[in-house]
Amino acid sequence: MSRIQVVGAGECGLPLALRLQANGIPVRLVTDRDAAAVLAGAVTSTQVKFAPTLAIESHAGLGFWHGIAPRIDGIRFNLVVDRVVLSGWAGRFSAPAQSVDQRTVFARWLTEFAAADGDLEIAELSVPQLDRRTSGYDLTVVTRASRELAAHFPIDPKWTMPTDPLRRLSVLYLDEVEPADDGFGTYTALPGLGEIISYPGLTGPPGQERRCEILLFEGLPGGALDIFTDTGPTDRLLLARDLLRRYLPAAVADRYRNAELTDGGATLVGAVLPAMREPVAELPSGALVLGGGDVVCRMDPGGAQGANSAAFCADRYSAAILDSPARFDRAWMSAAAQPWLSAVAHPAARWTMAVLDPPPPVQELMLAAQNDTGLADAFAETFTRPADMADFAAAR
Ligand SMILES: Cc1cc2nc3c(=O)[nH]c(=O)nc-3n(C[C@H](O)[C@H](O)[C@H](O)COP(=O)(O)OP(=O)(O)OC[C@H]3O[C@@H](n4cnc5c(N)ncnc54)[C@H](O)[C@@H]3O)c2cc1C
Numbered sequence: 001m002s003r004i005q006v007v008g009a010g011e012c013g014l015p016l017a018l019r020l021q022a023n024g025i026p027v028r029l030v031t032d033r034d035a036a037a038v039l040a041g042a043v044t045s046t047q048v049k050f051a052p053t054l055a056i057e058s059h060a061g062l063g064f065w066h067g068i069a070p071r072i073d074g075i076r077f078n079l080v081v082d083r084v085v086l087s088g089w090a091g092r093f094s095a096p097a098q099s100v101d102q103r104t105v106f107a108r109w110l111t112e113f114a115a116a117d118g119d120l121e122i123a124e125l126s127v128p129q130l131d132r133r134t135s136g137y138d139l140t141v142v143t144r145a146s147r148e149l150a151a152h153f154p155i156d157p158k159w160t161m162p163t164d165p166l167r168r169l170s171v172l173y174l175d176e177v178e179p180a181d182d183g184f185g186t187y188t189a190l191p192g193l194g195e196i197i198s199y200p201g202l203t204g205p206p207g208q209e210r211r212c213e214i215l216l217f218e219g220l221p222g223g224a225l226d227i228f229t230d231t232g233p234t235d236r237l238l239l240a241r242d243l244l245r246r247y248l249p250a251a252v253a254d255r256y257r258n259a260e261l262t263d264g265g266a267t268l269v270g271a272v273l274p275a276m277r278e279p280v281a282e283l284p285s286g287a288l289v290l291g292g293g294d295v296v297c298r299m300d301p302g303g304a305q306g307a308n309s310a311a312f313c314a315d316r317y318s319a320a321i322l323d324s325p326a327r328f329d330r331a332w333m334s335a336a337a338q339p340w341l342s343a344v345a346h347p348a349a350r351w352t353m354a355v356l357d358p359p360p361p362v363q364e365l366m367l368a369a370q371n372d373t374g375l376a377d378a379f380a381e382t383f384t385r386p387a388d389m390a391d392f393a394a395a396r
Contacts, residue, residue: 001024001025001026002025002026002138002139002321002328003026003027003028003136003137003138003139004020004025004026004027004028004137004138004139004140004141004321005027005028005030005133005134005136005137005139005140005141006020006027006028006029006030006140006141006143007030007031007125007130007140007141007142007143007144007145008030008031008142008143008144008145008293008295009029009031009106009109009110009113009120010044010102010106010143010144010293010310011047011102011293011306011307011310011311011314012143012292012293012294012310012311012313012314013029013031013141013143013144013292013293013314014029014106014109014110014113014314015056015057015060015062015109015311015314015315015318016141016143016292016313016314016317016318017029017113017118018060018062018109018112018113019060019314019315019318019322020318020321020322021113021116021118022060022061022116023318023322025321025322026119027118027119028119028120028121028137029113029118029119029120029121030121030122030123030125031110031120031121031122031123031144032122032123032124032144033122034110034120034122035106035107035108035110035111035114036107038103038106038107038110039103039104039107039205040265041103041265042265042266042267042268043101043102043103043171043173043203043265043266043267043268044102044103044268045102045171045268045301045306045307046099046171046197046199046201046214046216046301046304047099047100047101047102047105047201047307048072048097048098048099048185048199048304048307049097049098049099049100049307049308049311050093050097050304050308050383050384050385051093051094051095051096051097051384052308052312052384052385053307053308053311053312054066054095054097054098056311056312056315057311060315062109062112064108064206065098065100065104065105065202065209066098068202068209069098069099069100069201069202069209070098070179070183070200070201070202070211071096071097071098071183071200072093072096072097072098072099072183072184072185072199072200073092073093073096073182073183073184074090074091074092074093074182074183074184074185074377074380075090075091075093075184075185075186075187075380075383076088076089076090076180076182076184076185076186076187077089077090077091077187077188077189077366078186078187078188078189078249079189079191080188080189080190080247080248080249081190081191083246083247083248083249083250084249085249087366087367087370088370089366089369089370089375089376089379090182090184090376091369091373091376091377091378091379091380091381092184092376092377092380093377093380093381093383093384094377094381094384096183097185097383097384098201098202099199099200099201099202099214100201100202100203100209101173101201101202101203101204101212102307103203103265104202104203104204104205104206104209107205107206108206111206124146126146126148127146127148127149127152127283127284128284130142130149130283130289131283131284131285131287132285134283134285134287134289135287138327138328139290139321139328140287140289140290141289141290141291141292141317142281142289142290142291142292142295143291143292143293143294143295143310144293144294144295145291145295149281150275150277150295152281152282152283152289153277153278153279153280153281153291153295153296154277154278154281155275155276155277155278156276156277156278158276159276159349161274161275161276162273162274164221164273165221165271165272165273165274165300166274166300166302166356166357167194167195167218167219167220167221167271167272167300167301167302167356168218168219168220168221168225168226168228168229168269168270168271169216169217169218169219169268169269169270169271169272169301170216170217170219170225170228170236170239170240170267170268170269171214171215171216171217171267171268171269172214172215172236172237172240172259172261172266172267173201173203173212173213173214173215173261173262173263173266173267174212174213174214174215174237174256174259174260174261174262174266175212175213175259175260175261175262176258176259176260177198177212177213177215177255177256177258177259178254178255178256179200179213179255180200180255183200184199185197185198185199185200186198186199186252188247188248188252190225190247192220192223193219193220193223193224193225193247194217194218194219194220194223194225194226195216195217195218195302195356196215196216196217196218196225196243196244196247196248197215197216197218197302197304198213198214198215198216199213199214200212200213200214201213201214203262203263203266204262212262213256213259215240215256216301217240217243218300218301218302218356221271224243224246224247225243225247227239227243228269229269231269233261233264233266233267234261236267236269237259237260237261237267240256240259241256241257241259244256272298272299272300272301273298274298274299274300274349274352274353275297275298276296276297276298276346276349277291277295277296277297278296279291279292279296279333279334279337279341280330280333280334280337288329288330288333290317290328290333290336290337291337292310292313292314292317292337292340293306293309293310293313293314294306294310296313296337296341296345297309297341297345297346297348297349299348299349299352300352300353300356302352302355302356303348303351303352303353303355303356303383303386304383305348305349305351305352305386306348308344308348309340309344309345309348312340312343312344312345313340313344313345316336316339316340317336317337317340320332320335320336321336324336343387344386344387347386347387347389348386348387350386350389351382351386351389352386354389365379366379
């Protein structure tokens with residue numbers, strides 16, 4: 001029987017390890033922190049997951065929050081200048097999305113893995129350490145890579161990627177925010193400044209989850225939304241409240257007037273440099289490892305695609321491993337990655353760039369969606385299935 005090693009216990013590594021475990025495949029999961037450390041740490045994402053992703057998780061028996069997390073029924077997109085909505089559309093998803101704090105999700109999934117006698121190792125492996133131990137396994141899947149390890153995954157030359165992050169990010173998980181009337185998430189584009197994105201979510205330790213509001217500032221570097229660096233959580237809340245008052249229409253900003261942080265780890269500040277890599281890395285000894293999730297395809301969070309893509313990756317990789325009694329050589333690894341890359345990751349990366357910097361045809365679609373509910377719904381649905389974007393645009 002194959003022995004599998006999975007490095008990284010996040011959106012890709014955990015469901016992959018759990019599915020292999022559930023199917024009786026010996027799997028070692030190596031990650032840098034246990035469930036208690038995950039829960040004691042800071043938020044790591046805003047992780048909206050769309051219906052197809054939620055279905056995958058449910059099917060695998062991992063959708064523990066599907067009945068309790070608040071629904072995100074659609075997207076309300078507004079183009080705002082001087083606190084006035086210049087244009088906008090509101091589209092309903094064909095089925096609701098959800099966002100559950102990754103701390104909650106990873107802690108629960110880690111606990112499930114350990115409770116089923118999972119082989120869990122808490123370690124941060126250097127490249128030489130990883131290289132030495134790959135021979136003890138038939139396959140190693142890397143879902144978290146240090147800069148040193150990531151460098152072994154060749155850049156995909158077919159992609160032209162930005163050399164600097166497109167946005168500076170600030171995330172706040174908030175209590176005491178008035179819910180939006182329509183149950184939609186809000187996506188406010190501020191020309192020349194960036195975006196402010198907000199929707200309901202679920203946070204808290206497993207068993208004590210509660211509703212919250214998740215707020216993401218996507219600031220153009222150096223612009224008026226890029227002011228959170230070198231600040232602590234309390235200052236971030238004050239800055240956020242001030243930005244909401246200064247840039248959002250009064251009725252929207254008013255929803256946040258009593259906002260408080262959900263906990264001491266409720267904020268995150270940083271930036272994501274998008275990257276597209278090939279899925280197979282050769283370590284110094286010549287050993288091959290398969291990459292998954294952000295290690296291979298890393299996108300700016302503004303398109304809300306990375307966690308969804310990572311979940312698909314885990315699903316496809318587990319199916320490929322379970323289907324395959326064969327040797328896990330380079331050809332097998334490339335073939336295993338291809339369905340995920342071509343059907344999910346690559347379309348999601350293209351789509352994310354189109355949303356952050358809409359080309360004229362997408363701008364025209366958004367304008368037309370103002371007065372066409374069917375079009376607005378169809379546009380919202382492309383968040384759910386970015387691979388359909390090209391067909392959708394061509395059909396209009
Ligand atoms: C601000 C922000 C907002 C986002 N919003 C969304 C969204 O709305 N929707 C969406 O789909 N995506 C979103 N994303 C992207 C999404 O969170 C990632 O794409 C997704 O988590 C990637 O999954 P992964 O398994 O590749 O990596 P991760 O989920 O990051 O998991 C990697 C795991 O490896 C562990 N680890 C870390 N270092 C080591 C080490 N040295 N050795 C071993 N293990 C290690 C970590 O603890 C972690 O558990 C957002 C990202 C950010 C930053």
